[in-house]
Amino acid sequence: MIEALIRTIPDYPKPGVQFRDITTLLQDRQGFAAAIDALSLHYTSHAFDKVLAIESRGFIVGAALAIQLGAGFVPARKPGKLPAATISQSYTLEYGMDALELHKDAIQPGERVLLVDDLIATGGTAMAAVALVRQLGGLLAHATFIVDLPDLGGMQRLQSAGIRGFALCQFEGH
Numbered sequence: 001m002i003e004a005l006i007r008t009i010p011d012y013p014k015p016g017v018q019f020r021d022i023t024t025l026l027q028d029r030q031g032f033a034a035a036i037d038a039l040s041l042h043y044t045s046h047a048f049d050k051v052l053a054i055e056s057r058g059f060i061v062g063a064a065l066a067i068q069l070g071a072g073f074v075p076a077r078k079p080g081k082l083p084a085a086t087i088s089q090s091y092t093l094e095y096g097m098d099a100l101e102l103h104k105d106a107i108q109p110g111e112r113v114l115l116v117d118d119l120i121a122t123g124g125t126a127m128a129a130v131a132l133v134r135q136l137g138g139l140l141a142h143a144t145f146i147v148d149l150p151d152l153g154g155m156q157r158l159q160s161a162g163i164r165g166f167a168l169c170q171f172e173g174h
């Protein structure tokens, strides 16, 4: 059901990319709630101090999930957006390059962190977030997504870093 509510836009933002658009899921009141419930249900036997979500689509999923899991919310933002002292990590995307920043005081050493984004493709974005959390001494063993694009290998990269990834649905191809 969740998969059926996600729209595919061919050749966006550049030729060859099949863009998996979650806005059609978010605008469906039952679909959005079902997605957050399913992600939350997956972690009933876990305890997290913080949900760390990635700008910008990750914020939508991460904020809702943080409330359901009873965790604090930490935004990982694109460069120049966070007002206090930050650490930074650059990465490559399916369609470009970018960087992520985290407030230095957003995570305390030993805190258990759940990484949240709407989608994992190459895993470049998620791995940058992992590096930032670990630099601050956070414990990051789980990452969760609505969509996984398995052909791009992101989940395997997470697994190699000792992180257990979970996604509600998969789309084959790019």
Ligand SMILES: O=P(O)(O)OC[C@H]1O[C@H](OP(=O)(O)OP(=O)(O)O)[C@H](O)[C@@H]1O
Pocket: 054, 055, 056, 057, 058, 092, 093, 094, 098, 117, 118, 119, 120, 121, 122, 123, 124, 125, 126, 154
């Ligand atoms: O696994 P990867 O290859 O790193 O790609 C996944 C990332 O790409 C998208 O974000 P995007 O950078 O397009 O930003 P947005 O959320 O602001 O649209 C998506 O929301 C993930 O964060």
Ligand SMILES: Nc1ncnc2[nH]cnc12
Pocket: 017, 018, 019, 020, 021, 094, 095, 119, 121, 149, 174
């Ligand atoms: N194919 C894709 N669809 C939507 N978001 C993405 N982020 C990276 N690749 C993507």
